[in-house]
Amino acid sequence: MQTYNLEDSYIVTPTESAAITTENIEVSYGSHQVIYQTNLQFPRNKISALIGASGSGKSTLLRSFNRMNDGKANVNGQIWYRDVDINDRKINVYELRKHIGMVFQRPNPFAKSIKDNLTFALKENGITDKQQLSQRTEESLIAVSLWDEVKDKINESALSLSGGQAQRLCIARSIAMKPDVLLLDEPASALDPISSAKLEETLKTLSKNYTIIIVTHNMQQASRVSDYTAFLHMGHVIEYDLTENIFTNPHIQTTEDYISGNFG
Numbered sequence: 001m002q003t004y005n006l007e008d009s010y011i012v013t014p015t016e017s018a019a020i021t022t023e024n025i026e027v028s029y030g031s032h033q034v035i036y037q038t039n040l041q042f043p044r045n046k047i048s049a050l051i052g053a054s055g056s057g058k059s060t061l062l063r064s065f066n067r068m069n070d071g072k073a074n075v076n077g078q079i080w081y082r083d084v085d086i087n088d089r090k091i092n093v094y095e096l097r098k099h100i101g102m103v104f105q106r107p108n109p110f111a112k113s114i115k116d117n118l119t120f121a122l123k124e125n126g127i128t129d130k131q132q133l134s135q136r137t138e139e140s141l142i143a144v145s146l147w148d149e150v151k152d153k154i155n156e157s158a159l160s161l162s163g164g165q166a167q168r169l170c171i172a173r174s175i176a177m178k179p180d181v182l183l184l185d186e187p188a189s190a191l192d193p194i195s196s197a198k199l200e201e202t203l204k205t206l207s208k209n210y211t212i213i214i215v216t217h218n219m220q221q222a223s224r225v226s227d228y229t230a231f232l233h234m235g236h237v238i239e240y241d242l243t244e245n246i247f248t249n250p251h252i253q254t255t256e257d258y259i260s261g262n263f264g
């Protein structure tokens with residue numbers, strides 16, 4: 001692979017107000033540093049994509065935003081969410097994750113009914129009113145365009161759903177808790193193209209009410225779905241800009257080479 005100057009970067013500050021701002025974030029697994037000096041602002045109610053070759057650090061960076069690296073990696077620097085540094089060790093991680101939810105690569109519904117998948121965490125958080133539980137269930141399923149597909153089998157096992165439906169259920173499960181921010185780590189990589197397209201539509205709709213940060217390997221997906229894109233290379237954010245600019249008019253050679261398929 002061609003050697004690039006990793007200090008060469010082009011990072012914009014979005015004009016919209018930020019939901020999450022990182023300040024000098026660095027992440028290491030033991031002595032292996034995998035994220036370097038990251039300063040990014042992720043705007044509210046927009047979709048931001050993290051792209052880059054395998055091993056560039058996308059998932060590691062994403063996982064810092066709701067403390068999923070705790071116990072695995074050292075994260076230094078600040079991550080601001082509503083004037084709170086969520087990287088502060090004193091933060092209640094359980095509470096934090098009610099505000100910043102995460103959906104993983106493989107759909108992982110609980111082996112419970114569709115309804116129980118959605119109400120489980122709500123009940124754990126003290127919501128017991130049946131009408132309220134039903135309303136949240138319906139709202140969350142409508143938000144991910146799953147309600148019409150499952151409304152007649154809400155008490156059946158979630159394990160009977162297709163991969164695409166199960167992934168949308170997992171997103172519904174996250175938003176049932178009414179978070180602000182949704183982190184998605186390659187949510188479509190295990191889905192067929194039709195389910196993947198449906199998921200992209202869902203994300204677009206959800207971005208009216210949620211801030212979404214998505215890791216994706218799929219550049220077409222990033223260009224279709226996201227408003228902003230950060231390109232990572234060997235743990236460095238090389239370029240961060242409006243998605244349209246990244247894909248049509250990148251400022252840095254490394255970005256251009258990556259998006260034109262010259263490596264990765």
Ligand SMILES: Nc1ncnc2c1ncn2[C@@H]1O[C@H](COP(=O)(O)OP(=O)(O)OP(=O)(O)O)[C@@H](O)[C@H]1O
Pocket residue numbers: 029034052053054055056057058059060061072217
């Ligand atoms: N739990 C871990 N322990 C040690 N090293 C890890 C761990 N997770 C990731 N790494 C290392 O951190 C670096 C970045 O990995 P990460 O998974 O964040 O990259 P990525 O860009 O998301 O890759 P991919 O697209 O393949 O998922 C890699 O060198 C990887 O081997």
